[in-house]
Amino acid sequence: xxxxxxxxxxxxxxxxxxxxxxxxxxxxxxxxxxxxxxxxxxxxxxxxxxxxxxxxxxxxxxxxxxxxxxxxxxxxxxxxxxxxxxxxxxxxxxxxxxxxxxxxxxxxxxxxxxxxxxxxxxxxxxxxxxxxxxxxxxxxxxxxxxxxxxxxxxx
Amino acid sequence: xxxxxxxxxxxxxxxxxxxxxxxxxxxxxxxxxxxxxxxxxxxxxxxxxxxxxxxxxxxxxxxxxxxxxxxxxxxxxxxxxxxxxxxxxxxxxxxxxxxxxxxxxxxxxxxxxxxxxxxxxxxxxxxxxxxxxxxxxxxxxxxxxxxxxxxxxxx
DNA sequence: TAAACTCGACAACGTGGTTGTCGAAACCGT
DNA sequence: ACGGTTTCGACAACCACGTTGTCGAGTTTA
Numbered sequence: 357x358x359x360x361x362x363x364x365x366x367x368x369x370x371x372x373x374x375x376x377x378x379x380x381x382x383x384x385x386x387x388x389x390x391x392x393x394x395x396x397x398x399x400x401x402x403x404x405x406x407x408x409x410x411x412x413x414x415x416x417x418x419x420x421x422x423x424x425x426x427x428x429x430x431x432x433x434x435x436x437x438x439x440x441x442x443x444x445x446x447x448x449x450x451x452x453x454x455x456x457x458x459x460x461x462x463x464x465x466x467x468x469x470x471x472x473x474x475x476x477x478x479x480x481x482x483x484x485x486x487x488x489x490x491x492x493x494x495x496x497x498x499x500x501x502x503x504x505x506x507x508x509x510x511x
Numbered sequence: 512x513x514x515x516x517x518x519x520x521x522x523x524x525x526x527x528x529x530x531x532x533x534x535x536x537x538x539x540x541x542x543x544x545x546x547x548x549x550x551x552x553x554x555x556x557x558x559x560x561x562x563x564x565x566x567x568x569x570x571x572x573x574x575x576x577x578x579x580x581x582x583x584x585x586x587x588x589x590x591x592x593x594x595x596x597x598x599x600x601x602x603x604x605x606x607x608x609x610x611x612x613x614x615x616x617x618x619x620x621x622x623x624x625x626x627x628x629x630x631x632x633x634x635x636x637x638x639x640x641x642x643x644x645x646x647x648x649x650x651x652x653x654x655x656x657x658x659x660x661x662x663x664x665x666x
Numbered sequence: 667t668a669a670a671c672t673c674g675a676c677a678a679c680g681t682g683g684t685t686g687t688c689g690a691a692a693c694c695g696t
Numbered sequence: 697a698c699g700g701t702t703t704c705g706a707c708a709a710c711c712a713c714g715t716t717g718t719c720g721a722g723t724t725t726a
Binding site: 361362363364365366367368369370371372373374375376377378379380382395396397466467469470471472473474475477478480481483485486488489490492493494495496497498501502509510 | 516517518519520521522523524525526527528529530531532533534535537550551552621622624625626627628629630632633635636638640641643644645647648649650651652653656657664665
């Protein structure tokens with residue numbers, strides 16, 4: 357046995373560092389492209405709102421948080437000009453939450469930037485190794501962990 | 512070209528899901544072993560305190576947060592019985608922050624559990640693929656991202 | 667139609683972060 | 697040795713993000 361296994365605690369650190377590297381670079385690039393105020397949490401929330409909009413209660417369900425928390429997040433998104441609330445003509449209780457053109461733009465840019473970042477990893481690792489990394493992760497990650505309810509789960 | 516590349520946004524999601532899976536399982540197991548109240552943030556902080564202790568200001572520097580924030584975290588760790596403050600005999604300004612035996616135990620258990628979890632991934636992926644996953648991540652992650660200052664960076 | 671449910675808003679609170687201020691103690695240069 | 701600078705920890709005020717509980721209004725259903 358030539359080398360010992362690395363200690364187990366290194367694995368989560370590497371995964372987190374990889375995630376963090378991508379997200380930090382995404383937001384640095386988003387800032388350069390006219391979206392300096394959007395934070396990682398906002399990106400997750402806007403992704404969950406989607407191009408066609410939702411309601412606050414539904415957004416909460418998608419993000420795995422209470423409707424109140426979702427409502428507060430929408431407040432901040434609205435204050436930044438990324439989302440807006442409009443009355444639902446079919447149900448007077450509801451307010452539809454929709455992304456503004458600015459919100460849509462930030463999602464579009466994010467998708468492009470993520471593609472670029474992945475291309476950089478291909479340059480560094482080779483397409484095969486990156487594809488294998490992705491397929492390995494898909495194999496060990498249960499489908500339930502694939503949710504977009506990242507925020508606040510830490511504390 | 513048989514298959515197209517996966518979209519770039521999948522990569523951070525996979526990394527995060529992997530990280531989250533490990534952390535969630537760690538804390539589920541920690542809870543079973545007598546540490547139900549410790550949260551991911553606390554684990555990072557205790558890791559930064561280390562077996563020999565520190566001061567609040569130094570802890571803040573290690574975690575990349577203000578000394579005030581570090582002090583508050585210590586307050587909560589102390590309330591949970593994982594850390595304590597003792598006067599520094601050599602410098603009357605300082606209070607040494609030390610882990611209690613309970614705090615040390617949670618770190619020891621965490622290391623064991625992480626080793627077990629890594630072993631499970633070896634079962635699922637094979638030692639070679641996991642080793643390659645780790646080395647790939649080491650290659651793309653800059654050393655600066657390897658810090659333990661996870662908390663709060665999201666919002 | 668009456669009961670039950672759902673929506674969004676509001677309030678109070680916990681936790682983790684920030685800045686600013688402050689007094690006490692330590693360090694350092696003259 | 698003494699006075700200025702730095703460092704430490706504490707306190708206060710504030711923001712972001714989450715929680716539960718309550719509530720009135722509107723919709724659905726039995």
